[in-house]
Amino acid sequence: MSQKLLDLLRNRFASDILETSSLHGDDTAVVTPSRWRDIARFLRDDPDCKMNLPVDLCGVDFLDRDPRFEVVLHLESLDLRHRLRLKTRVGDRDGDGAQVDSLVEVWPGLNWFERETWDMFGIRFIGHPDLRRILTYDEFEGHPLRKDYAAHRTQPLVPYREGPDVLDKQEPFGADEGMSFGRKTFGSDEAPETEVS
Amino acid sequence: MEPIDQEVDETTLELPSDPMQLLMGPSHPAMHGTVRIVLDLSGETVVRADVQIGYLHRGFEKMCERGTWSQCFPYVDRCNYASPMLNNVGFALAVEKLCGITVPERAQYYRVVMGELARMADHLVCTAAMCMELGAFTPFLWFTRAREMIFDILEEETGARITHSFARVGGMAQPPTDHFKPAIRAALPAVLASMEEGLSLVERNRIFIDRTADVAAISGQDAVSMGWTGPCLRSAGVPYDVRKAHPYLVYDRFDFDVPVGTRGDNYDRFMIRMEEIRQSARIIGQALDQMPDEGPVRIDDRRYVLPDKDEVYATIESTIQHFKIVMEGIPVPAGEAYGFTEAANGQLGFYLVSDGTGTPWRVRIRPPCFPIVSTLGRLITHRMIPDIIPTFGSLNMIGGECDH
Numbered sequence: 001m002s003q004k005l006l007d008l009l010r011n012r013f014a015s016d017i018l019e020t021s022s023l024h025g026d027d028t029a030v031v032t033p034s035r036w037r038d039i040a041r042f043l044r045d046d047p048d049c050k051m052n053l054p055v056d057l058c059g060v061d062f063l064d065r066d067p068r069f070e071v072v073l074h075l076e077s078l079d080l081r082h083r084l085r086l087k088t089r090v091g092d093r094d095g096d097g098a099q100v101d102s103l104v105e106v107w108p109g110l111n112w113f114e115r116e117t118w119d120m121f122g123i124r125f126i127g128h129p130d131l132r133r134i135l136t137y138d139e140f141e142g143h144p145l146r147k148d149y150a151a152h153r154t155q156p157l158v159p160y161r162e163g164p165d166v167l168d169k170q171e172p173f174g175a176d177e178g179m180s181f182g183r184k185t186f187g188s189d190e191a192p193e194t195e196v197s
Numbered sequence: 198m199e200p201i202d203q204e205v206d207e208t209t210l211e212l213p214s215d216p217m218q219l220l221m222g223p224s225h226p227a228m229h230g231t232v233r234i235v236l237d238l239s240g241e242t243v244v245r246a247d248v249q250i251g252y253l254h255r256g257f258e259k260m261c262e263r264g265t266w267s268q269c270f271p272y273v274d275r276c277n278y279a280s281p282m283l284n285n286v287g288f289a290l291a292v293e294k295l296c297g298i299t300v301p302e303r304a305q306y307y308r309v310v311m312g313e314l315a316r317m318a319d320h321l322v323c324t325a326a327m328c329m330e331l332g333a334f335t336p337f338l339w340f341t342r343a344r345e346m347i348f349d350i351l352e353e354e355t356g357a358r359i360t361h362s363f364a365r366v367g368g369m370a371q372p373p374t375d376h377f378k379p380a381i382r383a384a385l386p387a388v389l390a391s392m393e394e395g396l397s398l399v400e401r402n403r404i405f406i407d408r409t410a411d412v413a414a415i416s417g418q419d420a421v422s423m424g425w426t427g428p429c430l431r432s433a434g435v436p437y438d439v440r441k442a443h444p445y446l447v448y449d450r451f452d453f454d455v456p457v458g459t460r461g462d463n464y465d466r467f468m469i470r471m472e473e474i475r476q477s478a479r480i481i482g483q484a485l486d487q488m489p490d491e492g493p494v495r496i497d498d499r500r501y502v503l504p505d506k507d508e509v510y511a512t513i514e515s516t517i518q519h520f521k522i523v524m525e526g527i528p529v530p531a532g533e534a535y536g537f538t539e540a541a542n543g544q545l546g547f548y549l550v551s552d553g554t555g556t557p558w559r560v561r562i563r564p565p566c567f568p569i570v571s572t573l574g575r576l577i578t579h580r581m582i583p584d585i586i587p588t589f590g591s592l593n594m595i596g597g598e599c600d601h
Contacts, residue, residue: 024294024534053437054424055537056563060550072548074535074563078421078437085535109424112571120258135251135600144259151259 003027005084008048013039018089028085036071036088037101043075043084044106051075051084054107057114059121063147066093069123071100073110095122095146102128120145216244219582223252227586229326230596232570234577234585241581246574253596261560265526266292266366269560274360276562276598280319280541282311282351284598285364290445291536291547292366295529300496304368305446306488310381311354311363313477313484318347319541319593320428320470320477321392327467327590328399331408339395343388350380366527367502368495378485385478396471409463413576413588420461424568427543428469429592433461439539451483466591501527526555542566542593564598 006020009029016035021028031039043051055074062068067089076083091098102125103110114125115134122143125131133140137157142149222233231252237245257276261269273288274281286308293300300308325340348358354374355361363370374380399405415423420433430437438455440448456472458465495502503522504515531553537546543565550559569592577585 023532024297026533026535028533052421053426054422054568055426055544056535056546056548056561058548058561058563060559060561072561074546074548078435078442081442107422107424109422109568109571112567113424116567133251134249135254137251144256147262149259151256151263 005049005082008046009039009043012042026085027083028087030087030089033071033088033090033100037103037106039086040073040103040106043086048080049084050077050079053078054103054109054113055083057103057110057117059117059123059145061121061145061147064093065089067091067098068093068095069098069121071117071123073103090123095143095148098122099124099126101126102131104128119143122146221585223249227330228589229330230589230594231600232589232594232596234574236582238582243577243580243582243585246577248570248574250570250596251600253600255597255601257562257601258560261557263556265523265555266529266557267522267527269557270362270364271360273562274362276564276601277319277540277542277545277595278359278597279322279595280315281359281361282315282355282363283319283538283540284545285361286312286446287536287538287540287545288547289364289366290538291534291549292529294536295532295534295549295551296366296501296527297530298367298496298498298501300368301493302447303372303489303492304494306484307369307373307494308364309446309448309451309484310481310488311351311369313481314347314351314381316541317388317474317477318344318351320474321347323541323590323593324467324470325395327587328395328405330586330590331405333399333402333405336395336398339391339398343391343395346384346388346391350384353380365495365502367498368493372494378488378490381481381485385481389475389478392471392474406464408583409467409587409591411460412463412584413580413591414460414462415572415576416461420572423572425543425572427539427541427565427569428473429466429543429569431456432458432465432469434459439537439544443537445538447484447487448480450487451480453480453483463587463591528555529553529557537563540565542595542598543569562598562601564595564601566592566594566599570594570599 006027006029010017010020013035016032018030018032043049053076055076057073060070060072062070068091071088071090073086075086088100090100100123102114104114112134114128115131117123118125118131119133119135120143139157140155216237216239219236219238220233221236222228223231233249235247235249236243257272260272269288270285273284277284321340321344325337329337351361352358354377355363415433417433417435420430421435426437434457436455436457441455453476456469458469499518504518508515509519529551531551533550535546535548537544545565546563548561548563549557552558573589573592576588
């Protein structure tokens with residue numbers, strides 16, 4: 001059933017489907033960012049697809065790849081009971097130029113998901129009606145889920161209190177604390193204050 | 198009562214005509230959870246609502262990228278503190294999907310029973326809070342009493358009341374205790390009785406019905422396009438339940454109903470949760486009958502499962518294995534997988550990307566209440582301020598999950 005879906009996409013959008021795979025029962029299609037919205041609209045409207053439930057949209061940062069980010073969209077059809085993972089790749093190695101069409105007009109439920117992806121990864125969604133930060137605050141610098149954003153970096157909106165009687169507020173954890181053995185670290189060789197992604 | 202300004206010519210009054218802005222939250226006595234709503238009001242009617250979340254953002258996904266796969270379990274516990282067992286099992290299933298593991302049958306039944314208990318507890322918390330915020334304090338006490346009975350069982354099994362961290366990749370941390378089945382069989386009727394007693398106080402209550410029925414209704418089609426899942430979607434008449442549509446664990450062996458509503462309003466959402474508690478009790482009853490009393494609850498694969506402690510202290514192989522799993526993490530093969538389960542509030546998904554090391558490359562949680570809360574602004578627009586309270590309550594926002 002689901003292989004049929006991938007074949008359908010390949011027939012319809014030939015060269016815009018970069019690769020397809022079916023791993024662990026999840027069918028995946030990687031598409032070019034320029035046709036992102038067209039393919040989404042096709043998946044929603046075509047009677048053989050009927051992808052009416054936007055399940056999830058998120059980003060993944062592959063630091064040493066070019067394009068660097070993947071935007072991952074999970075879709076499901078409640079009528080036809082099939083699922084699909086749609087991916088596109090955006091952004092250069094420095095994370096610049098990461099942008100893709102917004103899908104809010106196709107599935108309004110993706111509004112907050114796209115805001116979150118912008119907030120966490122700095123991937124811009126063109127045509128989004130209200131692309132503000134959602135989980136962090138407006139004054140926040142950088143995008144925390146990028147791999148080059150050091151995990152122990154803090155940006156308190158209200159400064160830490162000072163004074164001898166106040167319990168010294170410390171950084172929540174050290175650069176390597178909680179790291180598993182032999183793990184490659186990103187961004188922690190720079191001082192937390194100066195590092196902006 | 199006659200309006201007092203009946204004879205007043207409004208053109209001569211110097212009253213402000215701009216909408217008034219009201220900031221509700223992030224810590225508001227009539228709402229649970231940390232959410233802030235910026236309301237534009239015309240009189241007492243909401244003309245625009247901007248729902249702002251993120252006050253409980255703790256960087257769950259970033260933290261998961263630091264430790265090993267097993268170290269994620271305490272984090273997923275704290276994502277949904279109303280039904281952590283469901284999150285535990287959901288994450289374990291997602292990692293197992295990536296590893297290609299199937300846990301022993303006894304563990305599957307164990308997960309089902311524990312998960313359904315957690316689902317009952319979650320629904321009880323949600324409905325209790327909703328009743329209390331509408332001024333009905335007695336049902337709150339009755340539901341909470343029922344929940345405490347469930348928590349007693351979970352505490353007996355896992356050692357912790359709320360943050361169990363009990364699931365493992367490849368099974369459960371411990372086998373069921375000897376009195377697991379009798380304890381649940383004894384407690385379930387009392388839980389249901391307490392719930393029905395609480396429900397009978399609001400079921401036909403005029404105030405309760407007036408404030409919930411036909412308030413903040415949504416159509417099934419709208420709910421689907423907004424990404425709703427779970428009880429909230431079913432209240433709008435869409436019979437979608439992951440346990441039926443894509444059965445996992447042993448859910449295809451049970452006979453249970455998926456309740457659906459008709460109008461998708463607050464009353465339906467409340468009643469769906471009540472009915473789901475009864476259905477969960479049915480599932481637990483069947484699962485206890487079918488569950489084997491003997492057998493392992495963890496797979497026998499040393500790459501994924503910690504060896505028993507007496508072996509660790511006695512043999513060098515087990516010591517090495519213990520160290521490798523603790524220091525390096527379990528060897529999850531490179532790849533990606535989306536594991537999804539029916540949590541108490543809807544489809545709970547974990548999208549995992551592994552680069553083949555012991556640490557996750559990316560752990561993405563798909564919180565069920567995130568798309569639901571994103572619709573809150575739309576539901577309360579053109580309604581009165583008092584309607585916000587039951588609407589917010591019936592959507593069951595879990596701050597830890599919604600804000601990641």
